[in-house]
Amino acid sequence: MFTFIISLAILSMLLWLGFKLTGAVLKACIWLFILIPLALGIWGIGLLCCCTLILIPVGFKLFAAGMRMIIPG
Numbered sequence: 001m002f003t004f005i006i007s008l009a010i011l012s013m014l015l016w017l018g019f020k021l022t023g024a025v026l027k028a029c030i031w032l033f034i035l036i037p038l039a040l041g042i043w044g045i046g047l048l049c050c051c052t053l054i055l056i057p058v059g060f061k062l063f064a065a066g067m068r069m070i071i072p073g
Contacts, residue, residue: 035069042066 046062049055 039066039069042069 042062043066046059046066049059049062
């Protein structure tokens with residue numbers, strides 16, 4: 001009975017570790033393949049807006065939005 005409880009504890013720890021690793025890999029893939037290209041696109045639009053005098057404030061806002069997309073907080 002004691003070995004059964006120990007084996008269940010080891011199994012639950014392995015499943016918890018797999019759950020955490022899967023979540024970390026999924027978050028890294030979303031950040032790498034979705035958020036970085038979107039942020040670079042927003043930065044590019046912000047750079048285009050900064051080329052005109054009228055749209056400079058919009059360009060700065062787009063730069064800030066792109067940075068918040070990469071580094072939240």
